[in-house]
Amino acid sequence: MDRFGLSRRTLLERLSLVGGAALMMAGMEALGYGIASASNAPPPLPGSAKGKKLIILGAGVAGLATAIEAMKAGYEVQIIEARSFAGGRAQTARKGFSLTELGGETQTCDFDEGGYINHGPWRIPYHHRSTLHYARTLGVPLEIFVNDNDASYLFFENGKGPLKAKAVRKGQIAADARGHAAEMLAKVARKGGLDDMVTPEDRDRLIAYLINEGYLSPKDLAYTGTEGRGFDVDPGAGLDPGPGKPSTPMSMTDVLSSGAWRVLSSVASYDQQHTMFQPSGGMDQIAKAMERKVAPAIRYSTVVQKVAQNAGGVEVFVVDQAGKASSVKGDYVVCTIPLSVLRSIDMQVSPRFKQAIGAPSYAPVGKIGLQMKRRFWEEDDHIYGGHIYTDNPDILSISFPSWGWMGNKGVLLGYYNFGGNAAKISAKTAAERAAFAVAFGQKVMPQYAENYEKSFSVAWHRVQYNLGGWVEWNDDTRKTEYPVLCEPDGRIYLAGEHVSYITGWQAGAIESAWQQLAKIHKRVQAA
Amino acid sequence: MSRQSMRVAAAALALAGVMAGSARAQATGEQLYNDNCSACHQTTGQGVPGAFPALAGDKVALGDPKVVAFVVLTGRGGMPAFKDSLNDADLATIMTYVRSAWGNRAEPIAEAEFAKARTGPPPSARLQAH
Numbered sequence: 001m002d003r004f005g006l007s008r009r010t011l012l013e014r015l016s017l018v019g020g021a022a023l024m025m026a027g028m029e030a031l032g033y034g035i036a037s038a039s040n041a042p043p044p045l046p047g048s049a050k051g052k053k054l055i056i057l058g059a060g061v062a063g064l065a066t067a068i069e070a071m072k073a074g075y076e077v078q079i080i081e082a083r084s085f086a087g088g089r090a091q092t093a094r095k096g097f098s099l100t101e102l103g104g105e106t107q108t109c110d111f112d113e114g115g116y117i118n119h120g121p122w123r124i125p126y127h128h129r130s131t132l133h134y135a136r137t138l139g140v141p142l143e144i145f146v147n148d149n150d151a152s153y154l155f156f157e158n159g160k161g162p163l164k165a166k167a168v169r170k171g172q173i174a175a176d177a178r179g180h181a182a183e184m185l186a187k188v189a190r191k192g193g194l195d196d197m198v199t200p201e202d203r204d205r206l207i208a209y210l211i212n213e214g215y216l217s218p219k220d221l222a223y224t225g226t227e228g229r230g231f232d233v234d235p236g237a238g239l240d241p242g243p244g245k246p247s248t249p250m251s252m253t254d255v256l257s258s259g260a261w262r263v264l265s266s267v268a269s270y271d272q273q274h275t276m277f278q279p280s281g282g283m284d285q286i287a288k289a290m291e292r293k294v295a296p297a298i299r300y301s302t303v304v305q306k307v308a309q310n311a312g313g314v315e316v317f318v319v320d321q322a323g324k325a326s327s328v329k330g331d332y333v334v335c336t337i338p339l340s341v342l343r344s345i346d347m348q349v350s351p352r353f354k355q356a357i358g359a360p361s362y363a364p365v366g367k368i369g370l371q372m373k374r375r376f377w378e379e380d381d382h383i384y385g386g387h388i389y390t391d392n393p394d395i396l397s398i399s400f401p402s403w404g405w406m407g408n409k410g411v412l413l414g415y416y417n418f419g420g421n422a423a424k425i426s427a428k429t430a431a432e433r434a435a436f437a438v439a440f441g442q443k444v445m446p447q448y449a450e451n452y453e454k455s456f457s458v459a460w461h462r463v464q465y466n467l468g469g470w471v472e473w474n475d476d477t478r479k480t481e482y483p484v485l486c487e488p489d490g491r492i493y494l495a496g497e498h499v500s501y502i503t504g505w506q507a508g509a510i511e512s513a514w515q516q517l518a519k520i521h522k523r524v525q526a527a
Numbered sequence: 528m529s530r531q532s533m534r535v536a537a538a539a540l541a542l543a544g545v546m547a548g549s550a551r552a553q554a555t556g557e558q559l560y561n562d563n564c565s566a567c568h569q570t571t572g573q574g575v576p577g578a579f580p581a582l583a584g585d586k587v588a589l590g591d592p593k594v595v596a597f598v599v600l601t602g603r604g605g606m607p608a609f610k611d612s613l614n615d616a617d618l619a620t621i622m623t624y625v626r627s628a629w630g631n632r633a634e635p636i637a638e639a640e641f642a643k644a645r646t647g648p649p650p651s652a653r654l655q656a657h
Binding site for chain 2: 358424426462
C-alpha cells in the first residue's frame with residue numbers, strides 16, 4: 001500500500017472501471033479461457049472404410065462436414081435432414097425465404113433482390129480455420145465483415161449526464177475515456193504515487209506509454225483531445241476550411257456517468273477480432289457449397305423418430321413429408337441434432353447419456369433484419385458497417401451491412417437479443433417486433449423510421465428443429481455432462497457446436513464433426 | 528453467431544435494464560406473463576407439444592415454490608435464466624398468475640421466495656437430472 005491507499009489489485013480494479021470490465025476479461029482470455037479454433041484441416045483418414053455405412057442425422061454444417069470427409073474416406077453415407085434444405089442454422093433470409101416459428105405466423109422474406117439478413121451465424125473470425133477451410137477449398141468467395149467501427153454510435157439510456165440517451169461516436173468515447181484515464185495515471189506516476197509498485201525506470205516508461213496511449217501532452221501530461229476523435233470542421237483545401245477545427249473532448253465525468261465506456265476493452269475478445277469475414281451473398285453460401293458435394297446422400301424433409309442400436313449396427317426410424325414411416329440401417333450414427341431437440345427423440349442410449357443430453361440449456365436468441373429505403377448511415381453519418389451498441393437489453397446492438405457499399409437500399413440488423421429479453425421480444429408478432437425495433441432505432445438516428453420498409457425476424461428458441469440459438473453449458477454441466485457426450489454411446493456419436501468449446505460458432509460444429517469421424521475411423525481400422 | 532463477448536456485454540447491459548425497469552408502474556400478472564413467457568408457453572398456457580411444456584396443470588409450476596423460484600431464476604432446458612431480465616416483484620407476480628390461470632390452483636408465491644432463491648443453494652439435487 002502506498003499513501004494513496006492503492007494496492008496493486010485495487011489499482012487494477014480501478015483501471016478496469018475506466019478501461020471497461022472487459023479489460024479484465026481480455027486478461028482472462030490471455031490466461032487461456034478464450035475460445036480458439038484448434039483444427040486447420042480435416043483429419044487424415046488413412047486405411048479403408050471397410051464398406052461401413054454412416055447414418056448422419058442433420059445436414060447442418062456438422063453433418064455436412066462429416067459427410068464430405070467420410071465419403072472421401074470411402075464410407076457409405078446417408079444423411080437424414082428434417083428440413084427441405086441443408087445448412088441447419090447457417091441460414092440467410094433473402095427474397096422468398098420462409099420461416100414459421102412454433103406458435104407464430106409464417107414470415108416470407110420480401111427484401112429487394114440482393115438484400116439479405118444472416119439471421120443465424122453471420123461472421124467468421126480469422127482463426128476459425130475449419131470454417132475457412134471449407135470456404136477456401138470449396139471456392140466460396142469471402143468478404144470483410146466490419147465488426148468494429150469507431151465512427152459508429154454508442155447509445156446508452158440508463159446512464160446519467162449530458163451523454164444519456166445521446167448517440168455518441170465510439171471513437172470519441174474511446175479517445176476521451178482513455179485520454180483522461182491515462183492523464184490521471186500518468187500524473188499520479190509522475191508525483192511518485194506508484195513508486196512502491198514500479199522501479200524509477202519503469203515509472204518513466206509507464207509515463208511514456210501513457211502519453212502514447214492517451215495522446216497526452218508530454219509537457220504537462222494533459223489530455224486535451226486528439227485528432228483521432230474527429231473534427232468539428234474537417235481539414236480541407238486552401239485556407240477555408242484549411243486546417244479545419246479540432247473537436248473538444250467530453251469531460252471524464254460525462255464519459256464515466258454515461259456508462260458508454262462499457263464497450264471499451266484493451267483488445268477485442270478473441271472471437272470478435274479483426275480480421276472478420278463473411279461469405280459474399282449470405283452465410284448460407286458455405287453450407288450450400290458443402291451441400292453440393294454430398295447432396296445425393298441427403299434425404300430431405302425426413303424427421304428422425306427413434307434411434308436404435310445393438311452390437312451389430314444401428315437403425316434410425318424416420319417419417320417422411322407424406323407421413324410415411326421407414327427405417328435406415330447402418331454401422332454408426334453421427335447425430336448432429338441439437339440437444340434441445342434430441343432430448344425429445346427416442347434414443348436407445350444409456351440412462352447416463354440420456355441425462356447428459358437433457359442437461360444443458362439452450363440460448364433464446366432473436367434477430368431482425370430491417371430493409372431501409374436508403375443507406376442513411378452511410379450517406380449521412382459516414383458509417384460503413386459495424387455496430388451501434390446500446391444498453392437496452394431488448395436491442396443490444398444495431399448492425400450495419402458489410403455488403404453493397406454505396407448501394408441504394410440496405411438491410412440492417414435491428415436487434416440481437418438473448419435470454420429473457422429474446423423470450424420477451426419473440427412474444428410479439430412479426431409486425432410488432434419491427435415496430436419495436438424501428439421505434440428504438442429512431443431514438444438513435446432520426447432517419448430510421450422514415451426509411452423503414454420491411455422486416456424479417458427470427459426467434460431461434462421458437463424455430464422447430466433448433467429450439468435455441470446455441471447450447472449454454474455452465475461450469476457444472478460442462479464438467480459433469482459434456483464429457484459424457486464427447487464419447488460415443490455404443491455406435492452413436494454426437495457432433496455439433498454443442499460438442500465443442502467453440503459453442504455457437506460453425507467452427508465448433510465442423511471441428512466436433514472432424515473429431516468424431518476420426519474416432520469412428522480409428523475404431524473401424526481396429527476392428 | 529456472436530458469442531462470449533456479446534454475452535458478457537449482454538449480462539452487463541441487462542443489469543442496467545433491470546434497474547431501469549424496476550421503477551415502472553405495476554403491471555398485471557397476465558400482462559407480464561404474456562410479455563415474457565407466452566412466446567414459448569403460449570398465452571393459453573398450453574405450450575407447444577414436443578418443444579415447450581404446458582404450464583396448465585404442470586407439476587413443477589404448481590409445486591414447491593422454492594423449486595419454482597429456482598427454476599425460473601436459473602433457467603432449465605430451453606428456458607432462459609430470468610434472474611437478469613426480471614426483478615423479484617415481477618417474477619412473483621408472473622408465477623402467482625401462472626399458478627392461478629388456466630384452471631391452475633396453487634398458492635401465490637411471495638417476492639421474498641425469489642430473493643431467497645437468488646442467494647441460496649439449489650433446492651434439491653433431483654433438479655439436475657431431467
